[in-house]
Amino acid sequence: MSLSAAYVWIKALHVASVIVFVSGTFAQALFIVTSKLEVSAEAVRRFHRAERSLTIPALLVALATGATLATIGKWFSSPWLMIKLVLVVVLLAVHGYQSGLLRRMAAGKAVGVRPMQYVVLAVASAIALLAVGKPLFR
Amino acid sequence: MPRPPWRHEVREESNSSNAWSTLKTASVLEAATLAALVLVAVPLKHLGGFGLATSVMGPIHGVAFLFYLWALMQSATEGGWRAGEVVRMILVACIPLAGFLNQPWLNRKIRAARSGTARA
Numbered sequence: 095m096s097l098s099a100a101y102v103w104i105k106a107l108h109v110a111s112v113i114v115f116v117s118g119t120f121a122q123a124l125f126i127v128t129s130k131l132e133v134s135a136e137a138v139r140r141f142h143r144a145e146r147s148l149t150i151p152a153l154l155v156a157l158a159t160g161a162t163l164a165t166i167g168k169w170f171s172s173p174w175l176m177i178k179l180v181l182v183v184v185l186l187a188v189h190g191y192q193s194g195l196l197r198r199m200a201a202g203k204a205v206g207v208r209p210m211q212y213v214v215l216a217v218a219s220a221i222a223l224l225a226v227g228k229p230l231f232r
Numbered sequence: 233m234p235r236p237p238w239r240h241e242v243r244e245e246s247n248s249s250n251a252w253s254t255l256k257t258a259s260v261l262e263a264a265t266l267a268a269l270v271l272v273a274v275p276l277k278h279l280g281g282f283g284l285a286t287s288v289m290g291p292i293h294g295v296a297f298l299f300y301l302w303a304l305m306q307s308a309t310e311g312g313w314r315a316g317e318v319v320r321m322i323l324v325a326c327i328p329l330a331g332f333l334n335q336p337w338l339n340r341k342i343r344a345a346r347s348g349t350a351r352a
Contacts, residue, residue, distance in 0.1 A: 182298065
């Protein structure tokens with residue numbers, strides 16, 4: 095398989111894993127906002143275990159395939175990728191923050207909830223726009 | 233088919249401590265890949281003309297750094313860390329070998345969190 099043919103398949107894997115990761119991040123945000131006081135610690139644990147079983151593998155695959163794509167495509171010097179990487183850091187930070195909140199909720203500790211679903215929406219949309227429209231930023 | 237009760241208990245116990253283990257592992261990985269990049273790959277590129285070294289180690293360190301940031305946010309939120317402690321962890325991740333020197337401090341934080349004396 096040539097490098098250009100492999101690029102397309104790696105890109106498909108990257109997009110699929112990002113979809114799973116962003117979906118899990120949305121699910122976290124909506125679960126936290128809607129169930130802060132009304133659910134048991136056991137319910138939080140069960141949700142977090144299920145969410146984590148999907149998003150952590152997806153996160154690792156997305157990071158590995160993203161780095162591979164940027165290396166093969168020689169994108170690291172492109173401004174659009176630098177902007178996208180900053181947004182990726184924000185998305186990872188939001189997911190990590192919400193994972194920490196879920197762990198606190200599962201331990202019965204108090205949490206100060208900030209609705210993060212709009213942040214996830216804005217960041218994920220900006221990442222998609224940058225990744226698809228990259229010719230504009232070359 | 234109902235899940236055996238012992239299986240549920242074992243998984244619960246492992247879940248309660250794996251966030252700290254993840255941060256510890258991510259911290260060591262981040263420090264090791266940064267050291268390999270700065271102390272091995274960059275000299276190989278500039279002194280030996282072996283540019284492939286940075287082309288390979290750069291993205292590997294990038295992935296390790298991003299995963300470290302994720303693990304840091306999770307543990308810092310769970311443990312109720314102060315902003316200064318988070319900034320410290322980010323700074324040591326940017327200085328070669330500082331991640332290794334920071335391990336005793338991180339171990340103390342993890343021990344405090346596991347014994348329940350961290351800030352709630």
